[in-house]
Amino acid sequence: MNWYLTVLKKYAVFRGRARRREYWFFVLFNVLIAIALALVDTSMGTFDPETGTGLLGALYSLAVLIPTLAVAVRRLHDTDRSGWWLLLLLIPIVGVIVLLVFMALSGQHGANEYGGDPRQSDSADQAQAF
Numbered sequence: 615m616n617w618y619l620t621v622l623k624k625y626a627v628f629r630g631r632a633r634r635r636e637y638w639f640f641v642l643f644n645v646l647i648a649i650a651l652a653l654v655d656t657s658m659g660t661f662d663p664e665t666g667t668g669l670l671g672a673l674y675s676l677a678v679l680i681p682t683l684a685v686a687v688r689r690l691h692d693t694d695r696s697g698w699w700l701l702l703l704l705i706p707i708v709g710v711i712v713l714l715v716f717m718a719l720s721g722q723h724g725a726n727e728y729g730g731d732p733r734q735s736d737s738a739d740q741a742q743a744f
Contacts, residue, residue, distance in 0.1 A: 618643040621685045622678075628697060630729045632688035636719060640685050645676060665731035691728035 617639035621632075648671055655661035655668025662668065667675075687697030693716055701711035724731050 615643070621681050624684060624688075626679070626680050626684055629689045629691075630688050631692040631721065631726075632685050633692065633721060633732045634689070634718070636732075637685055637689040640662050640682075644682070647674060662673050686717070688728075689717055691726075692732065693719050694722045694726045694728070 617636050620636060621640045624630075628649055651671040651674055652661060655670050658668075658670075659718060660669040661671075683700070690697055690699050695716060697718065699713070702713050722730070723733075
């Protein structure tokens with residue numbers, strides 16, 4: 615849950631880097647919340663099967679649109695790619711597959727043009743906790 619809240623705290627931060635863990639936990643919690651909201655929308659009668667969305671689900675999707683884009687851009691930065699690679703989503707099927715591969719790749723070790731290695735900063739934070 616901490617990774618989800620971390621992304622929300624960086625609501626519109628498009629610079630820097632995001633670890634795989636940060637990105638994928640955010641995606642996981644988004645999917646779980648979307649399923650829960652779909653169930654609530656269905657029970658309230660606000661779910662439209664033709665569009666596949668309900669009132670609460672649509673409002674939630676709109677609320678997390680910018681954080682979702684921001685964490686995706688930061689994830690691409692971690693793999694030393696520009697955020698403009700997100701435009702691959704405009705290419706049906708192939709674009710989604712390529713982006714899934716990019717998001718699953720390990721980040722670049724050490725600093726790159728987008729910032730320092732987030733794994734090293736996490737290690738420093740854990741060392742300070744002790």
